[in-house]
Amino acid sequence: MSLFAVSRFMGDEGDEEEHETTDKAQDILARLQAQAEARQRNKALEDDNVSAKGKRKHRDSETQQEDDVVKKKKKKKRDKDTDHSEHDILDETDSTSKHKKKKKKSKELSDDDNDDKLHITRKHKKKRKRSSKEEKGSDSDVSVSNLEGETNKDKTTVEEEAAATDGEDEEQDKMEADPVTMVTLGEGGQEIGGFTVLGDFKKKEKEQVLRVLPDWLASPDVISADLRHKRLPINEMVGLDPLLVERLAENKISHFFPVQMQVIPQVLKVIKHGWLVGSGGYRPNDICVSAPTGSGKTLAFVLPIVQALKPRVVRRVRAVVVLPVKDLAVQVYKVFLAYVHGTELKVGLAVGQKTLVSEQQTLVMKKLRGHISLVDIVVATPGRLVDHITNTEGFDLSQLRFLVIDEADRMMDEIKQDWLSILEGAVYHQDGCQQGSSSREIPGPLTVANCSRLQIPLQKLLFSATLSQNPEKLQHLKLFQPRLFTSVVKVTLDEEKRVGRALTGGGEQDRDENETSDMAAPRGEFIGKFTTPMGLTEYYLRVSGAEKPLVILHFLHQLKFRHVLCFTNSREATHRLYLLVKEFGGVRVQEYSSSLSANKRNRMINDFSANKVDLLICSDAMARGMDVENVKYVISYDTTTHIKTYIHRVGRTARAGKVGTALTFLENKEVYHFKKMVQEAGKTSIKEMEIDKEALSPLVPQFQVALKQLPQLLMEEKRKKKQKG
Numbered sequence: 001m002s003l004f005a006v007s008r009f010m011g012d013e014g015d016e017e018e019h020e021t022t023d024k025a026q027d028i029l030a031r032l033q034a035q036a037e038a039r040q041r042n043k044a045l046e047d048d049n050v051s052a053k054g055k056r057k058h059r060d061s062e063t064q065q066e067d068d069v070v071k072k073k074k075k076k077k078r079d080k081d082t083d084h085s086e087h088d089i090l091d092e093t094d095s096t097s098k099h100k101k102k103k104k105k106s107k108e109l110s111d112d113d114n115d116d117k118l119h120i121t122r123k124h125k126k127k128r129k130r131s132s133k134e135e136k137g138s139d140s141d142v143s144v145s146n147l148e149g150e151t152n153k154d155k156t157t158v159e160e161e162a163a164a165t166d167g168e169d170e171e172q173d174k175m176e177a178d179p180v181t182m183v184t185l186g187e188g189g190q191e192i193g194g195f196t197v198l199g200d201f202k203k204k205e206k207e208q209v210l211r212v213l214p215d216w217l218a219s220p221d222v223i224s225a226d227l228r229h230k231r232l233p234i235n236e237m238v239g240l241d242p243l244l245v246e247r248l249a250e251n252k253i254s255h256f257f258p259v260q261m262q263v264i265p266q267v268l269k270v271i272k273h274g275w276l277v278g279s280g281g282y283r284p285n286d287i288c289v290s291a292p293t294g295s296g297k298t299l300a301f302v303l304p305i306v307q308a309l310k311p312r313v314v315r316r317v318r319a320v321v322v323l324p325v326k327d328l329a330v331q332v333y334k335v336f337l338a339y340v341h342g343t344e345l346k347v348g349l350a351v352g353q354k355t356l357v358s359e360q361q362t363l364v365m366k367k368l369r370g371h372i373s374l375v376d377i378v379v380a381t382p383g384r385l386v387d388h389i390t391n392t393e394g395f396d397l398s399q400l401r402f403l404v405i406d407e408a409d410r411m412m413d414e415i416k417q418d419w420l421s422i423l424e425g426a427v428y429h430q431d432g433c434q435q436g437s438s439s440r441e442i443p444g445p446l447t448v449a450n451c452s453r454l455q456i457p458l459q460k461l462l463f464s465a466t467l468s469q470n471p472e473k474l475q476h477l478k479l480f481q482p483r484l485f486t487s488v489v490k491v492t493l494d495e496e497k498r499v500g501r502a503l504t505g506g507g508e509q510d511r512d513e514n515e516t517s518d519m520a521a522p523r524g525e526f527i528g529k530f531t532t533p534m535g536l537t538e539y540y541l542r543v544s545g546a547e548k549p550l551v552i553l554h555f556l557h558q559l560k561f562r563h564v565l566c567f568t569n570s571r572e573a574t575h576r577l578y579l580l581v582k583e584f585g586g587v588r589v590q591e592y593s594s595s596l597s598a599n600k601r602n603r604m605i606n607d608f609s610a611n612k613v614d615l616l617i618c619s620d621a622m623a624r625g626m627d628v629e630n631v632k633y634v635i636s637y638d639t640t641t642h643i644k645t646y647i648h649r650v651g652r653t654a655r656a657g658k659v660g661t662a663l664t665f666l667e668n669k670e671v672y673h674f675k676k677m678v679q680e681a682g683k684t685s686i687k688e689m690e691i692d693k694e695a696l697s698p699l700v701p702q703f704q705v706a707l708k709q710l711p712q713l714l715m716e717e718k719r720k721k722k723q724k725g
Helices: 002-007 015-047 052-083 086-091 095-119 122-137 140-164 166-177 242-250 258-270 297-309 326-340 356-363 382-391 408-413 419-428 471-475 493-503 548-558 571-584 598-609 643-650 668-680 693-724
Strands: 190-192 195-197 221-224 287-290 319-322 347-350 364-367 370-373 377-380 402-406 459-464 483-490 525-527 536-542 564-567 589-592 615-618 633-636 660-666
Touching: 221 258, 242 297, 242 326, 258 287, 258 297, 258 483, 297 319, 297 326, 297 402, 297 459, 319 326, 319 382, 326 347, 326 377, 326 598, 347 356, 347 382, 356 364, 356 382, 377 382, 382 419, 402 408, 408 459, 536 668, 548 564, 548 571, 548 633, 548 693, 571 589, 571 615, 571 693, 589 598, 633 643, 643 660, 643 668, 660 668
Parallel strands: 221 483, 287 459, 287 483, 319 377, 319 402, 347 377, 402 459, 536 660, 564 615, 564 633, 589 615, 633 660
Antiparallel strands: 190 195, 364 370, 483 525
16 A cells, blocks of 8 residues: 555656556555455345355455455566565655655545444554654654565465454454444343343343241131121120120120120130239230221230139239320220229229329228229320320339230331330339339340249230231330231132232331231131121222212212211311201212311210211221121221221221211322222222213202302301401
């Protein structure tokens, strides 16, 4: 190439030399043209999907023929050029031609480099770079001479290397032509989206990770949820005190439900030889019960506690029942009163309905020799219980034998308030110990030394319809070798397939408190903590926000629904819906919320149970644990995003083996999330109910009148509050 570049700028001097150099340039051009044609043939062969081996052989044969022709021509030219050296040629050029020659030489070299780029080896390119560096370091004559000499010297070598490394050149040319998409492929490589995936790798399926639960959670005692057929007559309960059997008959209870059939004997077995020690002198197991709402959990702990404490001689606080809300605590308090009747046991209530001083007077009495307890059983809320432990002088828990935590899932959320640690500190005299009380040590490991002295055990009984199975949360309760009793609901094979992995514990992990069931169940059964009564029928309706009040009125006036509980998400929504339905007229409606006093709330529940109220609109203050009689329909006017709240809402009906219906209003944007929530909890029986929109038309005129009156009613109430304030 250097000879060709030099000869083009020699001018008219030396016709013979010009003729010779022109022949050399033509030879080089012929070789380049032959190589270009070879490249085109190679590309055509590649497009026809010719194998790499066949392409290499074909190209090698053609290249070898071309190289032979080139070698013969070069040999002839070398014989002619023996008398002419490159130095003579360079001497005949003047300074001007040198300048032009350098300038155009660099241009031609760059052009030639571009032409040869796809078929020059990396090794030769490095040599060319070193040559160009040497040119810059020396004068132009020597530079061009060395370059031409090196070119002539290495022509044969380059051609041999090109033939030997033909396979490398081909792939190198591909990379230089398109370095992004053309990558050397391994076996099984694929090109996806312009990029090459190396190797034949298949996407690995994620292995299912099974949760490893403690044995007591993984292998529970199963309780049937069938309250109609799985019953036991009260006089057939082994070990139950005859006095309690009489009280049950007086309260019109003739049979025990499944949860009572299993839990009551378990507690009675522990107190068989007295409540001061456990069975055989050992510390008794703590008990956890997860059963549907309305399945009789309250009697499951009331009856054995009353029977255990009935023989006591000295009155001390030996049982504490903790509940999350006042209304539920009052309800449990009334159940205890009904069954301690005829005994010397006394029950105290500490929920904050009265002043702290008034409650202190009902719990403790001060005498000359100290304080004495006036109660054997205390029903309390966590905050009020802590108040009495820290502020009530003589409130002694050193003889506490039973600690009942009802609605345990919600109470675990309040463990962070540290009420349980304060209570245990009062029991074992760590913090807030009472002066003059007997010593009681924290239970430790079983040894020969501590077996020689007996100590009152503190047994914990947990009850909930939605008991959390999160071991981390349960750990805060400090349970001792707990035993779990949980419900089972029969499902069909089709329902099992629809639930999928939720039935086998392989479903998605919990969003909120690991709220999917994690225990394996036999085919056709679902064991879990989110079970609902068997007599409950559940529906959901697609209703827009503006149509919700009309649908409520449609149920009440046209379908004649009565004994209806309607849940909203706030006190404000409860009050507005109450005013609207009341202004529409035609039904007896009341509202129930935490803004009302306890006496008013109790009166409303009694009126509803006595069929004096058709519709009771309430907030979630009534959702947990409240036992309201004669509830036939539960309507969720506002849907909830928490499965626990939904379970407690619909659990207000179909209690104690009765039947009931639950309806949930959903806007279109809420349907997907609602279905996902209930399916992850293992519930697949919720059906969609459709409402004929034309049936709502007759209600529209009167509804619009009531709707116009609503702002005026709210303004009037606001004005009255200001006047009272």
